[in-house]
Amino acid sequence: MPAIRVLTALDQARTQYYHFKAIVIAGMGLFTDSYDLFCIAPVMKLIGRVYYDPGGRGVPGVTPPAVISATVGVALLGAVVGNLVFGTLGDRVGRRRVYGTCLLLMVCSSVGSGFSVCRTRRCVLASLCLFRFVLGVGIGGDYPLSATIMSEFANKRTRGAFIAAVFSMQGFGILASSGVTMAVAAIFDRFTGHRAPLDTPEAADLAWRIILMIGAIPAALTFYWRMAMPETARFTVLVEHDVVKAANDMGGILAELDLTGITEEEAAALRRTAMPPAPAYGFFSRRFLKLHGRNLFACASAWFLFDIPYYSSTLFQSQIYGPWFPPASLVNAFQEAFNVAKFQAIIAVASTIPGYFAAVLLIDRVGRRRLQMAGFLLMAVFLFALAGPYDHYWRDNATAPPYIVLYALTFFSANLGPNTTTFILPAELFPARFRSTCHGISGAAGKLGAVIGSIAFLWASQERDRRKVEAGYMPGIGMMYALVILGAISLVGLAVTYVFTPETMGRSLEENESVRGQSQVGDGDGEQEVDELTELPKSSVSIVTSKVGRSYV
Numbered sequence: 083m084p085a086i087r088v089l090t091a092l093d094q095a096r097t098q099y100y101h102f103k104a105i106v107i108a109g110m111g112l113f114t115d116s117y118d119l120f121c122i123a124p125v126m127k128l129i130g131r132v133y134y135d136p137g138g139r140g141v142p143g144v145t146p147p148a149v150i151s152a153t154v155g156v157a158l159l160g161a162v163v164g165n166l167v168f169g170t171l172g173d174r175v176g177r178r179r180v181y182g183t184c185l186l187l188m189v190c191s192s193v194g195s196g197f198s199v200c201r202t203r204r205c206v207l208a209s210l211c212l213f214r215f216v217l218g219v220g221i222g223g224d225y226p227l228s229a230t231i232m233s234e235f236a237n238k239r240t241r242g243a244f245i246a247a248v249f250s251m252q253g254f255g256i257l258a259s260s261g262v263t264m265a266v267a268a269i270f271d272r273f274t275g276h277r278a279p280l281d282t283p284e285a286a287d288l289a290w291r292i293i294l295m296i297g298a299i300p301a302a303l304t305f306y307w308r309m310a311m312p313e314t315a316r317f318t319v320l321v322e323h324d325v326v327k328a329a330n331d332m333g334g335i336l337a338e339l340d341l342t343g344i345t346e347e348e349a350a351a352l353r354r355t356a357m358p359p360a361p362a363y364g365f366f367s368r369r370f371l372k373l374h375g376r377n378l379f380a381c382a383s384a385w386f387l388f389d390i391p392y393y394s395s396t397l398f399q400s401q402i403y404g405p406w407f408p409p410a411s412l413v414n415a416f417q418e419a420f421n422v423a424k425f426q427a428i429i430a431v432a433s434t435i436p437g438y439f440a441a442v443l444l445i446d447r448v449g450r451r452r453l454q455m456a457g458f459l460l461m462a463v464f465l466f467a468l469a470g471p472y473d474h475y476w477r478d479n480a481t482a483p484p485y486i487v488l489y490a491l492t493f494f495s496a497n498l499g500p501n502t503t504t505f506i507l508p509a510e511l512f513p514a515r516f517r518s519t520c521h522g523i524s525g526a527a528g529k530l531g532a533v534i535g536s537i538a539f540l541w542a543s544q545e546r547d548r549r550k551v552e553a554g555y556m557p558g559i560g561m562m563y564a565l566v567i568l569g570a571i572s573l574v575g576l577a578v579t580y581v582f583t584p585e586t587m588g589r590s591l592e593e594n595e596s597v598r599g600q601s602q603v604g605d606g607d608g609e610q611e612v613d614e615l616t617e618l619p620k621s622s623v624s625i626v627t628s629k630v631g632r633s634y635v
Contacts, residue, residue, distance in 0.1 A: 088315055088319060088325060088328050088329045088332060089315065089316060089319060089320075089590070089592065090590075091332075092234075092235070092236075092237065092315055092316075092332065092336075093237055093238040093590045094237060094238075095237045095336055096237070097237070097240055098336055100235075100335045100336055101235065101236065101240075101244060103307070104231070104232060104235050104244075104311070105232070105244060105247045105248050105251075106251075106304070107304050107307045107308055107311065108228040108231055108232050108248045109228070109247070109248040109249070109250070109251030110185075110251065110300055110301055110303075110304040111184060111185065111188065111220075111221065111224030111225075111227075111228050111301065112224070112225075112228065112248060112249055112251045112252045112255065113251040113252065113254060113255040113258070113300055113301075114188050114192070114221065114224075114255065114297055114298075114300060114301045115221040115224070115252060115255065116251075116252040116253070116255030116256045116259065117255040117256070117258055117259040117262075117297045117300075118157070118192065118195075118214075118217060118221070118259075118294070118297050119157070120255070120256045120259045120260070120426055121259040121262070121263055121293050121294065121297065121423075122153060122154065122157075123422050123426070124263045124267070124290075124293070124418075124419035124420075124422040124423045125263075125290045125293055125294060125419075126145045126149075126150050126153070127145070127410075127415065127418050127419045127422060128286050128287075128289055128290040128415055128416075128419050129145050129206075129207075129290060130142070130143045130144045130145035131143050131282040131286055131415035131418075132282060132286050132287045132290075132415070133145075133203040133206065133207075134146070134203075136280075140280070140411070141280075141410070141411050142279060142280060142282070142410050142411060142415070142418075143282070144410075147540070147541070147555050149207060151536075151537045151540065151541075152207075152211055153207075153210060153211055153214055154536050154537065155533055155536070155537050156211045156212075156214050156215040156218065157214040157215065157217060157218040157221075158218060158529050158532050158533045158536065159215065159218065159529075159533065160214070160215040160216060160217065160218020160219040160221075160222060161218040161219070161221050161222030161225075161525075161526075161529040161532075162218075162222060162526045162529045162530060163218070163219050163222060164184070164187075164218060164219035164220060164221060164222025164223035164224070164225075165222040165223065165225055165226060165521075165522040165523070165525040165526040165529065166222075166522050166523065166526050167219070167223065167522075168180055168183075168184055168222070168223025168224075168226065168227060168518075168522065169223070169225075169226035169227075169518045169519045169520075169521055169522015169523065169525070169526075170518070170519050170522065171223075171518075172226055172227050172230060172518030172519070172522075173321070173515055173516060173517065173518045173519045176313050176317055176321075176322075177227050177230055177231050177234075177313065177314055177317055177518060178231075178311055178312065178313045178314075179313075180223070180227065181227050181231070181308050181309075181311070182305060182308050182309045183223075184220045184221075184223040184224045184227060185220070185224070185301050185302075185304070185305050185308055186220075186305070187216060187217070187219055187220030187223070188217060188220035188221060188224070188298070188301045189298045189301050189302045189305070190216070190298075191213045191214070191216040191217035191220060192213075192217060192294060192295060192297045192298035192301070193295050193298050194209075194213040194216070195210055195213040195214055195217065195294040195295070196291035196292065196293075196294040196295030197209075197291065197295075198210050198213070198291065201287065222522075222525065222526070222529065223522075225505070225521065225522070225525040226508075226509075226518045226519075226521035226522040226525060227518060228248055229245055229248070229249075229505055229506070229508065229509035229521055230314075230509050230517050230518045230521055231311070231314055232244055232245045232248050232509070233245055233506075233509035233510055233517075233591060234314035234315065234316040234317065234514075234517075234591065235314060238588065238589060238590045238591075239446065239588070240446055241446075241510070241591075242445035242446045242450065242506055242586075242587060243442050243443075243445055243446050245505065245506045245509060246438070246441045246442045246445045246502050246505075246506060247442050249438070249501075249502050249505045249506075250435070250438035250439065250441070250442060250502075252438070253430060253434045253435035253437075253438045253497070254435070256426060256427075256430040256434060256435075257427060257430045257431065257435065258300070259297070259423070259426070260423040260424065260426045260427035260430065261423075261427065262293060262296050262297075263293050263419060263420070263422075263423035264420050264423045264424060264427070266289050266292055266293050266296075267289065267416040267417070267419045267420040267423070268416070268420060270285050270286070270288075270289045270416050271414065271416035271417060271420070273285075274416070276414070277414045277415075278414065279410075279411055279412055279413055279414050280411075281414065282414065282415045286415045286416065289416065289419075290419075312331035312332075312334065312335065313327075313328075313331065315328040315329075315331060315332050316514045316591065317514055318331065320513070320514035320515065321514055321515050365516060365519060370516070374511070374512055374513075374516065374520070376582060377511045377512065377520075377582075377584065378512075378520055378523065378524070379582060380507075380578065380579070380582035380583045380584075381504065381507050381508040381511065381520070381521075381524040381583075382523055382524045382526075382527035382528075383527070383578050383582075384454065384500060384504050384507075384575055384578055384579055384583065385500075385504040385508075385524050385525065385527050385528035385531065386527040386528055386530060386531040387531065387571055387572075387574055387575035387578065388458070388496070388500040388501065388504055388528065388531065388572075388575055389528045389529065389530075389531035389532040389535055390531045390532075390534050390535040390539070390568065390571050391461060391465065391496075391535060391568040391569075391571055391572055392496050392500075392501060392532075392535065393531070393532040393535035393536040394535035394536060394539040394540070394543075394564075394568055395489075395492065395493065395496075405480045405481045406425070406481060407421040407425075408421075429489075429490060429493060432490050433490035433491065433492075433493040433494040433497075434493050434494075434497055436494060437493060437494040437495070437496065437497025437498045437501075438497050438502065440494075440497075440498045441453065441497060441498050441499070441502040441503075444498070445502065445503070445506070445587075446587060446588070449585050449587040450503045450506055450507055450510075450583075450585060450586055450587060451503075451579060451583050451584065451585045452585075453498065453499045453502070453503050454499050454500050454503040454504070454507075454579045454583065455499075455576055455579050455580060456495075456498070456499055457495050457496060457498055457499010457500045457501070457503070458499060458500055458572045458573070458575040458576035458579060459572075459573075459576050460491070460495035460498075460499070461492055461495045461496055461499075461500075461569075461572040462569045462570075462572035462573045462576065463569075464488050464489075464491050464492040464495065465492060465565050465566075465568050465569035465572060466565075466566070466569040467488050468485070468488050468489070468492075468565050469562050469563075469565030469566045469569060470562075472561055472562040472565060473560070473561075473562050477561075500575060500579075504524070504528060505525075506586075507524075507583065507586060508520055508521035508524040508525070509521055510586040510591060510594050511584070511586060511594055514591070517591075539564055539567075539568070541555060541556065541558055542558040542559050542564055543558055543559070543560070543561045543564035544556065544557055544558035544560075545557065545558065545560055545561075546558065546559065546560050
């Protein structure tokens, strides 16, 4: 069945300057996400030195694990809320109308995290957790909106690469977080006179605040361009049913799209048929479950399963960078934060960013489904390789090159495969009126997996022997068994992808929707027959087609 020509023109448009501009605008939310996620590790080192008195034991202050878990957990729970709320709003009121709100939340909460209201420990931590929750809401809301907007602007040949490029901004956010932290730590260390390890100056309380607040700058710089973006043509045509507006909006930003005369004929035809509202089956209807339930399960479950091992990667960092850098008792607060950030930068450059680049290059050649399966499989292989000899060899040889290579390859495989594809697939599989909502549900499921990975496994990985447990933790199942479980979860993700996930490469968004019975009447609720691609009444589409005199498939 022919689709409305403005949508077909978008699918066939050549890659233009605005596509790259949209990548930067949409990607800045993901940039801020990774900046704030990865800067919290060195920030917690500084907070431990400032607000936790070791009591004259000759060791520096350390932030308790429960506090670290709380600061990480509230941001992730905020992201769950943001995914659900803004994902739904994106389909109800429009992607563009709520897009700027997400960015404002990120900017204001980043600045608020730095100010944190007061200087007593209890008040600072409570304020920090509050602002990080709000930050998580903004970041979570940005996920479905950025993915949906980019998918609806892109052409079908390079859509996967464009969405992957948006997501790859996370890698640059990690690098920026590390660079800013290293710069701030080095500057403060120099101007405070390179203090002794246990001598933490008051300036350290300012340093961590500056690191957090700088994260607001990139997001703030793109606010104007976000607000200047037009609504996506697919939302305007398929949800608001305004073909002329969609054509005018797209003609204003994309060159060589001569749609003016065509869309006036289409709009006139649609008005003559007195087009009723979309024949919609609801999100909670049996028809939605029948047509899209399988895809929603595939997207949400794969994202949930992936984020458990991915976010638990923080488990390994202390085991890896610890032997490479002096112990905390031999460096001051700024030097310790510098070392943590330096390690994060090395991993980002060596594995994270190359993984994103590889995904951008391969996503429209290999396909989403194959990349996701390959990523899960490789993650399982590398996690099992770390787990098998961990107790007998890796524990005492954390500086061995093979150990670091395996750790880096785990990140590379994740970003090459499921970390990127779980972001792309929900933006391609669902109808326009459900697209943002379904992406938000999938992202929320992923963030719940992130809570499990970053908190539950962090505690579970502790040694069973209480004498070997890190300070502040309780005995767990041990690192070896934790790694085995993470590898097994990756294999479950592989199985879910193989059984449930369809391929979306090389097809328009409308063609990617489920086809079983979509052109038929649904649940017996009096719905009229609709066109499978445009979701408009078939009578209207047929008139448009006859008036235009062409078929675009």
